[in-house]
Amino acid sequence: MTAWILGGALVAAAAVLPLVTASYLVSFTIQLFLFVVLAYSWNVISGYTGYTSFGHTSFFGIGAYGATLMMLHWKLPWLLACAGGGLLAVAVALPLGVVMLRLRGSFFAIGMFGLARVFEAVAFGWADLTRGGTGLYLPPAYDLRPLYYALGVLALGMVLLTWRLDNSRFGLQLLAIREDEDGAEALGIKTTRLKVRAFVLSAVGPGVSGGFYAVYLSFIDPPTAFSPATELTTIAMVLFGGMGTVLGPLVGAAVLSVLYEGLWARFPQVYLGAGGVIIAAVVLLMPRGVMAVAMRRGWLPHGRGTLRRLAARPAAPAEA
Amino acid sequence: MGARPLLLVDGVVKRFGGVMALNGASCAVTEGSVTGLIGPNGSGKSTLFACIAGVERPDEGRITFQGERLDERTPSEICEMGLARTFQVTRLFREMTVLENLVAVAHGRSDAAAVRRAQELLEMVEIRRLEHALAGTLSYGQRKLVEIARALMFAPKLLLLDEPFAGINPRLQNRILGYLKALHEGGVTLFLIDHEMRILLDVCETVLAIDAGEVIASGPPEEIRRNPRVLAAYF
Numbered sequence: 343m344t345a346w347i348l349g350g351a352l353v354a355a356a357a358v359l360p361l362v363t364a365s366y367l368v369s370f371t372i373q374l375f376l377f378v379v380l381a382y383s384w385n386v387i388s389g390y391t392g393y394t395s396f397g398h399t400s401f402f403g404i405g406a407y408g409a410t411l412m413m414l415h416w417k418l419p420w421l422l423a424c425a426g427g428g429l430l431a432v433a434v435a436l437p438l439g440v441v442m443l444r445l446r447g448s449f450f451a452i453g454m455f456g457l458a459r460v461f462e463a464v465a466f467g468w469a470d471l472t473r474g475g476t477g478l479y480l481p482p483a484y485d486l487r488p489l490y491y492a493l494g495v496l497a498l499g500m501v502l503l504t505w506r507l508d509n510s511r512f513g514l515q516l517l518a519i520r521e522d523e524d525g526a527e528a529l530g531i532k533t534t535r536l537k538v539r540a541f542v543l544s545a546v547g548p549g550v551s552g553g554f555y556a557v558y559l560s561f562i563d564p565p566t567a568f569s570p571a572t573e574l575t576t577i578a579m580v581l582f583g584g585m586g587t588v589l590g591p592l593v594g595a596a597v598l599s600v601l602y603e604g605l606w607a608r609f610p611q612v613y614l615g616a617g618g619v620i621i622a623a624v625v626l627l628m629p630r631g632v633m634a635v636a637m638r639r640g641w642l643p644h645g646r647g648t649l650r651r652l653a654a655r656p657a658a659p660a661e662a
Numbered sequence: 663m664g665a666r667p668l669l670l671v672d673g674v675v676k677r678f679g680g681v682m683a684l685n686g687a688s689c690a691v692t693e694g695s696v697t698g699l700i701g702p703n704g705s706g707k708s709t710l711f712a713c714i715a716g717v718e719r720p721d722e723g724r725i726t727f728q729g730e731r732l733d734e735r736t737p738s739e740i741c742e743m744g745l746a747r748t749f750q751v752t753r754l755f756r757e758m759t760v761l762e763n764l765v766a767v768a769h770g771r772s773d774a775a776a777v778r779r780a781q782e783l784l785e786m787v788e789i790r791r792l793e794h795a796l797a798g799t800l801s802y803g804q805r806k807l808v809e810i811a812r813a814l815m816f817a818p819k820l821l822l823l824d825e826p827f828a829g830i831n832p833r834l835q836n837r838i839l840g841y842l843k844a845l846h847e848g849g850v851t852l853f854l855i856d857h858e859m860r861i862l863l864d865v866c867e868t869v870l871a872i873d874a875g876e877v878i879a880s881g882p883p884e885e886i887r888r889n890p891r892v893l894a895a896y897f
Binding site for chain 1: 746749794
């Protein structure tokens with residue numbers, strides 16, 4: 343209950359923020375929303391399913407280019423174009439998932455990283471469409487508020503979706519794949535189908551928000567669209583917060599966004615290295631992230647409360 | 663209860679590289695029976711189970727369950743047909759609770775129905791009090807019980823048990839034996855691998871002996887125990 347009140351307050355605060363404050367905070371929060379979306383998306387495939395991807399910027403970049411091109415060539419309104427970018431990312435993710443998810447562990451991680459580099463090279467090379475390294479320009483967005491709200495809704499949607507996932511059998515089955523894929527398969531869990539579904543689901547957020555990012559910058563070029571730094575930051579956020587948890591990505595994105603912002607302002611020389619240091623430190627000190635530590639200490643309830651509530655229903659026979 | 667074969671294994675060959683794990687194994691499991699499978703280490707027992715459960719695909723031969731081919735189906739299709747299994751070394755999802763382990767494998771039911779079914783099964787093997795315990799924190803014997811309960815989530819007609827009595831104390835062995843007998847009385851056909859002759863004699867109507875990938879004998883347990891080929895294979 344308290345969680346819902348707290349969450350409601352947070353959402354309300356985020357909703358009024360652009361009405362009361364200067365553009366710096368709005369701009370910062372837009373980037374925070376962006377990373378919330380990316381972190382939650384990555385959490386679905388890498389946190390829950392256990393397939394660590396180092397190439398989810400592929401979908402971010404595809405969404406960014408897709409939306410930009412739809413705006414430039416088809417004159418689509420930005421919101422529709424971003425949705426189109428998301429669809430494009432899904433259309434790419436489906437066949438890609440079928441192929442890539444045959445790989446496991448580090449092979450999948452490296453394969454995904456390689457794919458992102460391939461997409462980046464295509465964006466560079468296909469100059470007729472993308473204008474290569476010059477990049478594509480959009481008319482600048484003077485009012486960031488519509489973008490703020492669109493990204494905010496997407497971010498909120500990702501949090502709620504993850505909450506649903508965490509409390510569903512689909513989520514349990516993804517965790518089963520993470521723990522013992524062969525065992526899960528032998529027990530009748532349709533692992534291939536579920537993995538592909540999770541993979542495609544994890545491409546939606548990056549696809550849509552890639553378009554939003556292009557609108558935000560009014561510009562997109564290959565290094566921006568397929569940036570390994572974006573990937574690394576996203577991974578660091580989820581690792582820090584806790585992989586395969588409902589609130590981990592939110593906590594990770596919030597804490598690291600503030601931290602990075604501070605570092606960037608005061609110590610720009612260490613800012614870029616900070617992501618790597620944080621990943622290393624988290625893996626060594628609390629491999630399951632802040633949320634797992636909080637759950638173990640009893641500060642937070644363990645996830646998957648719906649199952650627990652179902653289990654506590656009096657319809658079931660009582661146990662002495 | 664006629665002698666209708668529920669499961670029929672016919673000339674199954676399985677090679678792993680140059681190793682012939684199954685070399686034309688043939689056998690039948692009668693509906694409503696308790697059938698044991700014995701054989702020395704490396705004789706192909708677990709491979710046979712893996713082929714039946716669809717985890718491994720036979721190179722030759724065919725396996726039918728209720729007259730339908732199994733060897734071309736996926737493990738999840740086979741589960742849905744009413745065939746479930748436990749593993750030699752328990753394979754629980756360690757970071758899930760006991761209850762979640764059961765619910766995760768449920769097919770088709772609503773979550774509420776799956777939870778209720780899981781609780782009934784945990785009740786049956788008398789570990790309902792552990793439903794919210796993380797599977798990774800359980801003792802080996804408790805994990806064995808959870809595995810049996812989990813396999814029953816499919817309401818199977820045939821239950822494959824890979825060494826259900828190995829590595830646990832005699833008291834728990836007897837408890838499991840009791841559960842298996844109750845299942846058998848409830849109409850579930852049991853096919854189990856084990857080395858515990860005491861238990862096989864007690865519970866099995868038929869014992870199959872496998873050696874070097876071939877079923878070398880089948881019959882009532884006392885007969886199998888005296889069979890010269892079985893003795894030669896074991897000693």
